[in-house]
Amino acid sequence: MSKQRILIVDDDPNIAELISLYLKKEQFETETCGDGREALDMVASFDPDLILLDLMLPGIDGYQVCREIRQTRTTPVIMMSAKGEVFDKVLGLELGADDYVIKPFDTKELVARIKAVLRRTSAASPAADHDGPQIVRYPGLVINKTNYSVTLDNEPLQVTPRELDLLYYLASSPNRVFTREQLLDRLWGYDYIGDSRTVDVHVKRLREKLGEHEGWALTTVWGVGYRFETK
Secondary structure, three states: OOOOEEEEEOOOHHHHHHHHHHHHHOOOEEEEEOOHHHHHHHHHHHOOOEEEEEOOOOOOOHHHHHHHHHOOOOOOEEEEEOOOOHHHHHHHHHOOOOEEEEOOOOHHHHHHHHHHHHHHHHHOOHHHOOOOOOEEEEOOEEEEOOOOEEEEOOEEEOOOHHHHHHHHHHHOOOOOOEEHHHHHHHHHOOOOOOOOHHHHHHHHHHHHHHOOOOOEEEEEEOOOEEEEEEO
16 A cells, blocks of 8 residues: 655755654655645645644745645645734635645654545545435536536535535535534534634635636524525
8 A cells, every 4th residue: 555645845854754654754745845836736746635834934925835735636735834823724725725734743643634635535535435426416516526526517626535525514405503512523523623613714714716606605694503504
């Protein structure tokens, strides 16, 4: 079985090498780089299973790197930053990051988060589907968890694995209301270290991508959570 590949992007070579050593002990294959433009080149050449992305990079910063990655790939991204403000976390999640860790971090916690994100990604892959096709259809919308795709008005829609998980989960139980805590527990897992704002950010991104439709909508039930409402 081939090793899972982690790309570590950090302009501090000492930090990058330390993370790399820990991950190699955990049987991951790693590559490191120190600036944003090189990171984009290595995403294409190394084809990582997950990207650890520092925000403060020379050239183009981590936010822009994540934005460009998300234009063509759904590769999981964990952002790393000394910035701990809520705004910075939310911005990172809005750009498509799967998780956000604050420096200085405990290396064991970082490894645990990496494994948790990779488990979720692996569980969402077609190879992990043992129950036949998992497809939900609505007018103009097809959510296919078997081949991990979303089609909107007969056109492929670019979504991250987490966004697809969330959309599929809600759309599979139309008009049922789920609390943020239920969605966190079901889709992010008990080992996720975060808060309910994460769900809000992912719902917001999905709404922007899906737009307005007559027959269905992602709606907010104020003070409770979200539902996929059919009309």
